[in-house]
Amino acid sequence: MPDRPLFLERASFHRRRLGDAARVLPVLAALLFLVPVWWVPQNVSFAGGAVWIFGLWGVLVMAIWALHRALLRAEAATPHATDAAAPPGPAVEPDQTDAF
Amino acid sequence: MPFEGLVAACLVYVALMFAIAYAADRAAERGHVRWLDHPLVYTLSLSVYCSAWTFYGAVGYASRSGLEFLTIYLGPTIVFTGAWWGLRRLVRVARMHHVTSVADLISARFGKSNPLAAIVTLIAVIASTPYIALQLQSVRLSFEVFATDGPNGAALDDGAFGGTGLWVAAGLALFTILFGTRNLAADERHHGVVTAIALEAIIKLLAFVALGIFVVWGLADGPADVLSRMSRAAADPQTAEGWVLQPDRWTVLILVSAAAILTLPRMFQVMVVEAADEERLHVAGWAFPAYLFAMSLFVLPIAVMGRELLPAGENPDLYVLTLPVAAGQDMLALLVFLGGFSAATSMVVVCAIAVATMVSNHWLVPAWLALRQIPAGDEADDLRSFVLNARRLAILAVMAAGWVYHQASGGTAALAAMGLVAFTGMAQVLPAMIGGLLWRGANRKGAYAGIGSGLVLWMSLLFLPSVGIGGPLPVPEGMDAWAATVMLCLTLNTLAFVGVSIFGFPDPVERLQGLSFVSAVEPIRHSRMMRADDRAEPLLAMARRVWGAERALRYFESEARSQGKSGYLPDLTPRFLTRLERRLAGSIGSATAHAMVDRVAGGVALTVSDLLQVADEAQRAKEETQRLEAARAELARTARQLREANDKLTALSVQKDAFLGQISHELRTPMTSVRAFSEILKDPSLTAEERTRFAGIIHTEAGRLTRLLDDLLDLSVLESGRAQLNVSAANLHDVITRALSAASATRSERGFLIDRDLPSEHLAIITDVDRLLQVLINVISNARKYCDAVHPVLIIRVRRPEAGGAVIDIVDNGSGIDSGRQSLIFEKFARLNDPARAGGAGLGLAICREIMLNLGGEISYLPGQGGAAFRILLPPRPPVQAGMGQDVSGTVSGRLEG
Numbered sequence: 001m002p003d004r005p006l007f008l009e010r011a012s013f014h015r016r017r018l019g020d021a022a023r024v025l026p027v028l029a030a031l032l033f034l035v036p037v038w039w040v041p042q043n044v045s046f047a048g049g050a051v052w053i054f055g056l057w058g059v060l061v062m063a064i065w066a067l068h069r070a071l072l073r074a075e076a077a078t079p080h081a082t083d084a085a086a087p088p089g090p091a092v093e094p095d096q097t098d099a100f
Numbered sequence: 101m102p103f104e105g106l107v108a109a110c111l112v113y114v115a116l117m118f119a120i121a122y123a124a125d126r127a128a129e130r131g132h133v134r135w136l137d138h139p140l141v142y143t144l145s146l147s148v149y150c151s152a153w154t155f156y157g158a159v160g161y162a163s164r165s166g167l168e169f170l171t172i173y174l175g176p177t178i179v180f181t182g183a184w185w186g187l188r189r190l191v192r193v194a195r196m197h198h199v200t201s202v203a204d205l206i207s208a209r210f211g212k213s214n215p216l217a218a219i220v221t222l223i224a225v226i227a228s229t230p231y232i233a234l235q236l237q238s239v240r241l242s243f244e245v246f247a248t249d250g251p252n253g254a255a256l257d258d259g260a261f262g263g264t265g266l267w268v269a270a271g272l273a274l275f276t277i278l279f280g281t282r283n284l285a286a287d288e289r290h291h292g293v294v295t296a297i298a299l300e301a302i303i304k305l306l307a308f309v310a311l312g313i314f315v316v317w318g319l320a321d322g323p324a325d326v327l328s329r330m331s332r333a334a335a336d337p338q339t340a341e342g343w344v345l346q347p348d349r350w351t352v353l354i355l356v357s358a359a360a361i362l363t364l365p366r367m368f369q370v371m372v373v374e375a376a377d378e379e380r381l382h383v384a385g386w387a388f389p390a391y392l393f394a395m396s397l398f399v400l401p402i403a404v405m406g407r408e409l410l411p412a413g414e415n416p417d418l419y420v421l422t423l424p425v426a427a428g429q430d431m432l433a434l435l436v437f438l439g440g441f442s443a444a445t446s447m448v449v450v451c452a453i454a455v456a457t458m459v460s461n462h463w464l465v466p467a468w469l470a471l472r473q474i475p476a477g478d479e480a481d482d483l484r485s486f487v488l489n490a491r492r493l494a495i496l497a498v499m500a501a502g503w504v505y506h507q508a509s510g511g512t513a514a515l516a517a518m519g520l521v522a523f524t525g526m527a528q529v530l531p532a533m534i535g536g537l538l539w540r541g542a543n544r545k546g547a548y549a550g551i552g553s554g555l556v557l558w559m560s561l562l563f564l565p566s567v568g569i570g571g572p573l574p575v576p577e578g579m580d581a582w583a584a585t586v587m588l589c590l591t592l593n594t595l596a597f598v599g600v601s602i603f604g605f606p607d608p609v610e611r612l613q614g615l616s617f618v619s620a621v622e623p624i625r626h627s628r629m630m631r632a633d634d635r636a637e638p639l640l641a642m643a644r645r646v647w648g649a650e651r652a653l654r655y656f657e658s659e660a661r662s663q664g665k666s667g668y669l670p671d672l673t674p675r676f677l678t679r680l681e682r683r684l685a686g687s688i689g690s691a692t693a694h695a696m697v698d699r700v701a702g703g704v705a706l707t708v709s710d711l712l713q714v715a716d717e718a719q720r721a722k723e724e725t726q727r728l729e730a731a732r733a734e735l736a737r738t739a740r741q742l743r744e745a746n747d748k749l750t751a752l753s754v755q756k757d758a759f760l761g762q763i764s765h766e767l768r769t770p771m772t773s774v775r776a777f778s779e780i781l782k783d784p785s786l787t788a789e790e791r792t793r794f795a796g797i798i799h800t801e802a803g804r805l806t807r808l809l810d811d812l813l814d815l816s817v818l819e820s821g822r823a824q825l826n827v828s829a830a831n832l833h834d835v836i837t838r839a840l841s842a843a844s845a846t847r848s849e850r851g852f853l854i855d856r857d858l859p860s861e862h863l864a865i866i867t868d869v870d871r872l873l874q875v876l877i878n879v880i881s882n883a884r885k886y887c888d889a890v891h892p893v894l895i896i897r898v899r900r901p902e903a904g905g906a907v908i909d910i911v912d913n914g915s916g917i918d919s920g921r922q923s924l925i926f927e928k929f930a931r932l933n934d935p936a937r938a939g940g941a942g943l944g945l946a947i948c949r950e951i952m953l954n955l956g957g958e959i960s961y962l963p964g965q966g967g968a969a970f971r972i973l974l975p976p977r978p979p980v981q982a983g984m985g986q987d988v989s990g991t992v993s994g995r996l997e998g
Contacts, residue, residue: 019185026182033174033354038347045344046334047327049167050400057177057393064181065386071184072382 015074022067029060103247106437113438114271117445120299121279121292128291136291137376139383145294145370146388147301149176149361150395151447152238153231153519155304155440158396160417163403166343171350173392175357183385187371188378190362190537193617195377198686201458202368202529206551207691209536209617210544211610214691216551217462220529221455223555224365225498226563227525228455230518232502233509235444236265240506242440245421246433265506272448273499280453281491289374293449297370300442305394307439311420312398314432315405319423326401333404352583355590356520359527365454366447373454448502456494461689464490469692483645487688509567521566524586528554531594535601540614542597543606550597557589609694636669638700639680646687646696655683759928762942766808770801777801811943815928818950825868825954825978832898832906833861835869839876846881855895863898863906866977871951875959878944879910879970886968887914904976909962911969922961954978 008016036044036052044052124136135141154172161169180187199205203224207217243264279292320326334340361367375381406419414422420440424433465487532550535542562585564570575584606614615621636656643652653668659679660670670676677697684693777794780786786794817823840854865872883894895911917925928946945959952959952972956979962969 022182022184026178026186029178029181030354033178034347034351037345037350041345041347045166045340047330049345050330051327053167053170053174054393054397057174057389060177060181061386061390061393064183064389068184068382068385 011074011078015071015078018067018071018074022071025063025067032056103243106243106246106434109434109438110441113441114275114445117296117300118275118278121275121296123292124295125279125282125292128289133291136295139380140387141295141298142370142375142380143384143387143391144298144301145374146367146384147304147391147395148297148366148370148446148450149364150301150304150392150443151231151519152235152440152444154395155308155443156238156242156417156420157519158399159403159406159419160415162399163407163416163419164342166339167345167400168350168353169399170396171353172357173396175354175359176361177389177392178354179358179361180385180389183381187381187385189620191372191375191378191381193537193620194372195375196620196682197616197690198682200373200461200686200689201454202363202365202526202533203458203462204685204689204691205368205372206529206532206536206547207462207689208685209613210532210542210547211607211613212691212694213544214462214466214689214695216544216547217458217689217691218466219548219551219555221458221462223525223528223551223558224455224458225501226559227522228365228451228498229501229505230509230567231522232448232451232498233506234518235448236268236502236506239268239441239444240264241415241418242421242437245418245425246437265503268445269448269499269503272445272452273496275445276449276452276456276495276499277492280449280456280495281488289376290453293453294370294374297446297450300446301391303435303442304439304446305391307435308395308398308420310432311424311436312401314427314429315398315423316401319405319409319427320401323401326404329404329408330400333407339407346580346583348583349580352580352586353520356523356527356586359530360523363526363529363533364523365458365526366450369450369454369457448499452495452498455498456491459494459497460487460490461692464494465688465692466695469695483688484648487646517566520582521562524562524589525558527586527590528558528593531590531597535597536614537617539601540611540618542601542614543604544610545604546597546599546601549600550593553596554589554593557592561585561589636672639672639697640668642696642700643680643684646684655680755927762928763812767805770805770808773801774798774805808943811947815943815947815950818947818954821954823871823951823954826870827866827868827978829864829866830869832863832865832908833858835865835873836861836876836896836898836908839873839880842873843877843880843884846884850884850892852884852887853891853893855893857897861896861898863900865906865974867955867974868978871955872974875948875951875972876908876910878948879959879972882944883910883912883914883968887912889913889915889967901973905957906972906974908972908974909965909969910972911962911965912967914967916963916966916968917961919963922963925961926959 033053033056036049043049127133128136158169158172161172193199194205197205197208199208201224203217203220206220207213210216276293279296280290282290282292316323316326320329334343361371402419402423403416406414406416406423410419410422410426420436421433424430424436468486468490528551531554532542532547535550536547560570561573565572572581573585573588575581640652640656643655646652647655656668656670659676660667663670663673663676665671681690681693681697684697687693688696777798781791781794781798836856844852880894884892887894889912891913893913895909895913897909897911899907901907926945926949928943948959956975956977958971958973960971960973962971
């Protein structure tokens with residue numbers, strides 16, 4: 001792809017990495033909710049578990065809020081990033097442009 | 101609280117909902133959509149996820165199974181954690197294709213296949229009916245709590261409560277028909293419904309949080325007290341056994357509820373269909389998990405307090421009502437009742453809209469179109485009214501089915517599990533949905549296999565056992581039977597979907613749709629679909645039948661205007677046909693819209709070769725762009741070369757002027773001395789000694805003049821290429837030795853250390869030896885003149901390159917020549933240091949260069965050798981003299997390059 005830049009300037013790079021964080025977050029959330037129950041089900045079934053899950057939940061809500069705010073700001077800072085990077089359509093992922 | 105008061109409160113509440121919905125629809129009609137469009141309204145409308153099953157049932161669930169109830173909320177939370185890249189893409193793609201329901205999404209992705217949508221609709225209907233029944237039951241049960249509690253409770257028999265369900269169902273059907281089928285385009289938003297639901301969400305949340313605060317701080321003694329009571333409850337072995345989390349159940353429940361948020365018809369309706377754009381997910385991404393958090397925070401405290409304070413026989417599902425009633429908090433109980441009522445009604449309304457859209461678009465309309473042959477063109481609006489009536493009918497049917505199911509099942513036990521059964525049923529759509537959005541290889545046969553096998557397995561292993569037909573699957577000891585069954589269904593479903601997809605070859609329409617869904621781009625149908633101009637009119641007639649005359653005309657006119665045409669009939673460009681079909685899909689589903697547009701526009705079925713041609717066109721366009729790019733680069737290169745040539749010519753012109761000025765000056769200086777001293781010689785009073793001295797000076801100056809003129813002549817002869825070469829063979833060693841001895845006269849007072857590599861110098865060369873000697877002497881003399889080292893050293897290295905000839909490097913250890921001036925030294929009169937010291941005219945290196953060019957070789961300055969360094973490149977033999985013209989041109993170009 002000759003029209004895709006090989007390297008990005010700081011703002012676009014930052015935005016991409018925030019995008020990566022947005023992809024990692026659900027996996028992380030799922031692991032944090034699942035692993036303790038598989039590991040020590042006895043310990044997380046009662047009051048301790050309630051505190052753990054609700055605490056994690058609250059942190060997660062704030063994390064999504066902060067991440068979305070950062071992503072929106074990063075997107076505002078790089079208004080042409082998506083247009084320039086992928087002219088045929090908005091946000092075509094690199095691994096999805098293969099021919100079928 | 102008297103039962104009549106309760107009914108009155110309900111009626112007031114329902115009237116309020118009707119008013120709100122009506123006002124919102126009116127406001128939207130007048131274009132006042134700013135606050136209706138707020139992301140918070142969207143977020144609140146998502147709370148339709150929390151139906152009465154979660155409002156009442158969560159507490160019951162928690163009191164039986166402890167923290168396990170949280171899975172129902174954690175799944176959606178995890179899904180919304182990925183709102184930025186996951187849900188946004190889903191919403192964008194769905195909006196792009198004007199998708200009307202989850203069945204339509206699947207159908208549009210897999211080649212606009214209506215049978216596939218019909219199957220998904222079947223699952224949705226089977227799953228939703230008991231779910232709606234569950235809502236009706238919850239309303240009935242909540243009425244019962246008050247009625248049995250009230251003073252005239254005994255007067256009401258069971259029949260009165262059975263009537264409640266009917267009344268509620270009828271009221272909701274009316275509401276849904278009034279506000280859910282105002283317009284045909286299902287992808288157009290139902291502002292009234294959404295706003296009413298958002299308000300119900302607030303009431304729901306307020307009621308539950310108010311109850312929670314009352315329970316935690318009113319009945320218990322704050323959060324710490326609740327936690328310690330929880331620990332005490334855990335100490336009871338019977339409770340503890342139910343409360344200990346089972347990892348397999350925990351995981352599968354989270355998975356299923358995550359699937360439910362994506363696939364449940366009502367969730368798809370509010371999350372995707374009612375979303376104007378994907379931007380609102382920026383707020384909903386965190387606000388909806390926060391809503392779920394708030395809704396579930398007080399579930400456990402209520403369950404714990406209910407167990408402690410209420411008699412053992414009390415139904416835990418109704419703790420939310422019985423707790424405030426038992427505590428004598430009538431107003432709080434009423435609020436909670438309204439919260440539960442709103443949870444039930446909002447779920448039923450949205451579910452009915454979603455399922456009715458599916459039923460009418462994928463069952464009734466295709467059947468009707470298939471029964472009627474080619475429709476007569478004159479029947480205006482017939483399709484429109486049919487679709488609307490079909491949808492109304494479907495709403496009534498869905499409600500009636502729910503009520504019948506509710507009446508038929510009667511008992512509470514069978515219905516309690518219905519929520520999860522509905523979740524698992526719709527989850528069977530998930531593999532095809534996710535696969536369709538992420539994997540271009542997914543195809544229709546795979547989707548049939550996956551959804552079909554999922555449907556059969558779910559019916560036989562989960563749905564039928566839940567209504568008492570057949571038994572559960574025997575599973576190995578230690579595994580949870582329910583979790584194992586769900587995993588079995590989903591795994592086989594996914595395997596069938598992937599496996600059949602791998603071995604299938606999708607048809608062209610499907611591949612085009614696959615590209616569009618996976619890459620979120622809008623492909624245009626192929627130009628072969630274009631037909632003659634007179635086809636636009638039947639299309640307009642068809643659109644009029646679907647949308648009504650006014651809207652169809654408006655749409656066609658705007659399309660024509662966007663093409664730059666006046667009137668109502670746009671050209672049937674591929675783009676227009678694609679857009680029209682998508683717009684129609686928003687009203688009647690993509691499969692039907694596709695079939696209708698194809699039939700009227702007389703479209704030819706897309707073939708694989710067309711598809712390849714589309715790809716070819718794109719490829720050609722890309723190649724053309726690349727070719728233009730290359731041509732542009734070439735032009736830029738040529739322009740730069742021209743610019744350089746121009747610069748050089750300008751420089752040469754300047755140089756020529758400077759040369760003339762210089763040469764006049766150089767000729768005048770000795771001439772002036774000659775004239776002055778010859779003037780003096782005329783003086784008779786001069787002594788013989790003085791005469792001799794002055795005559796000597798005149799002689800010297802005349803000699804200098806002659807040398808200068810000789811040099812100039814030499815240079816002009818060399819430059820014109822007319823120099824005669826006396827080619828002979830010689831030993832390079834001898835030539836260098838002669839040059840060294842000849843040059844030693846120059847500044848003979850300086851003792852130079854000569855560093856030679858004698859053995860390598862013995863090379864036979866064929867050239868004009870005298871000319872070569874001239875070059876060597878010049879270079880060596882220059883070194884002797886300008887080398888400013890205290891102990892000057894002159895290094896001479898000779899080697900024979902592979903092509904033959906010789907390379908002679910002459911390097912001194914002085915300070916060399918500045919890099920900026922290295923290109924100047926071969927120009928005429930280019931003296932770098934002061935002329936007096938050099939004592940030459942500055943033509944030496946210019947002559948050297950011309951000689952070497954005439955000999956077919958080259959002299960160049962070697963930078964970075966630790967001093968001034970020259971490389972003389974001698975060809976195996978000089979160019980043939982006969983080709984004089986050729987030689988001249990060579991010299992000219994050589995000068996240009998130099």
